[in-house]
Amino acid sequence: MTSIPIQYNYSIVALSILIAIFASYTTIELVSIARNAVKTKKSKWLFAGAGTMGIGIWAMHFTGMIASGIGDMDLQLNVIATVISLIVAVIGSLIAFRFIIHNKVRISSLLLAGIIMGLSIASMHYIGMYAVEYNLYMDHHLSIFLLSILMAIIGSLIALTIFSRVSHKNLYIYQLPIALILGMTISSMHYVAMASYTLYNKPHLHTSIFYDLTFSIDSNLMINSLIVSYAIIFTITYTITLRNKRIQYQMYEMAFHDPLTALPNRYLLDHHFHKTLQKSKEKTETFAVLFLDLDNFKHVNDSYGHEIGDLFLQQIAETLTLILEERAIICRHGGDEFVVLAKKTDKQTALQLAEEIREEFQLPIRIDGHNIASSFSIGVSLYPDDGLDMETLIRAADQAMYAAKNNGKNNFHMANS
Numbered sequence: 001m002t003s004i005p006i007q008y009n010y011s012i013v014a015l016s017i018l019i020a021i022f023a024s025y026t027t028i029e030l031v032s033i034a035r036n037a038v039k040t041k042k043s044k045w046l047f048a049g050a051g052t053m054g055i056g057i058w059a060m061h062f063t064g065m066i067a068s069g070i071g072d073m074d075l076q077l078n079v080i081a082t083v084i085s086l087i088v089a090v091i092g093s094l095i096a097f098r099f100i101i102h103n104k105v106r107i108s109s110l111l112l113a114g115i116i117m118g119l120s121i122a123s124m125h126y127i128g129m130y131a132v133e134y135n136l137y138m139d140h141h142l143s144i145f146l147l148s149i150l151m152a153i154i155g156s157l158i159a160l161t162i163f164s165r166v167s168h169k170n171l172y173i174y175q176l177p178i179a180l181i182l183g184m185t186i187s188s189m190h191y192v193a194m195a196s197y198t199l200y201n202k203p204h205l206h207t208s209i210f211y212d213l214t215f216s217i218d219s220n221l222m223i224n225s226l227i228v229s230y231a232i233i234f235t236i237t238y239t240i241t242l243r244n245k246r247i248q249y250q251m252y253e254m255a256f257h258d259p260l261t262a263l264p265n266r267y268l269l270d271h272h273f274h275k276t277l278q279k280s281k282e283k284t285e286t287f288a289v290l291f292l293d294l295d296n297f298k299h300v301n302d303s304y305g306h307e308i309g310d311l312f313l314q315q316i317a318e319t320l321t322l323i324l325e326e327r328a329i330i331c332r333h334g335g336d337e338f339v340v341l342a343k344k345t346d347k348q349t350a351l352q353l354a355e356e357i358r359e360e361f362q363l364p365i366r367i368d369g370h371n372i373a374s375s376f377s378i379g380v381s382l383y384p385d386d387g388l389d390m391e392t393l394i395r396a397a398d399q400a401m402y403a404a405k406n407n408g409k410n411n412f413h414m415a416n417s
Contacts, residue, residue: 023056092120
């Protein structure tokens, strides 16, 4: 009894691996959206991710089968087994992803997710093998069969563990590595599983355990159909994710930035303040808060109108950003008020910053043909001398600003001095 060697077409092998990686990459994006979506939309994104993953596993498998040259034989596929293999991949992916879409995932949940994902990949492959009907004798190798399943579980567990430990904002760093791990897991499992059996040139009716409903298909037609189908699915899903990213970015901008000047608002200032406070406590460092109030802004609005007033504020914000962006966080605090959070800053450096701002605004700003005079009254407070929290420091800087304004405006004043 002579064995039949498998002659791989390595260009199709490479294609099958790429399909698995692309499927994994797109799936990670969709499951990440599900993880951060509101409760009413989680299921929709989760089903989309599971469907993409299941179809990717399925497409990779049958592309790999064609790469093995089995399509050159008298190939027939059992319809029921083929469909069930796809359903198993989708449902297994769905169950696994449900375990890991929470913000805090327990180790037991990760283990279950990895095992279920790995078994769904392996089950899809072996059910898919039974979907193929051909008149040859097949001999199975149990040890390689078990190894292929173990590889699928371990690879799935590693990929899902990394995904569950990465925050949404850092996912772009890890998305490709996770996709490579999961894609190579799917591909490796398939080709190790292909090595778990040997075909012999001996007539033996290998039939499916499923109801006899078969169809024949040309291998070239099948692979072209798989490529086109998955290209369409990938394009649609990736377009959806890009749109979702754009919406998320717009919502972030609206929530944390001033719509007129695009500077951080009070909410984002609060976030930066607490990070700065924590680091300053750890390293025993000082930082400064500068409270800036435009002198005579009411006169600008009254004389030139609110439209010119808005353009004036935008120009002020741009100039402040150019002066301080590398050294401080600038926030629009109110109508004509700005707050500057200067990290790692002592009293002397804070006063130098205030002087730089004062000097920069000595010349008038030209807006729509008008030369508009600009100047700031600035109050400065220091952590920890003038306060230990944001509210106290801003209040101290605000009081110092009024002292500067009472001293003739276009000036700066240190808190408690």
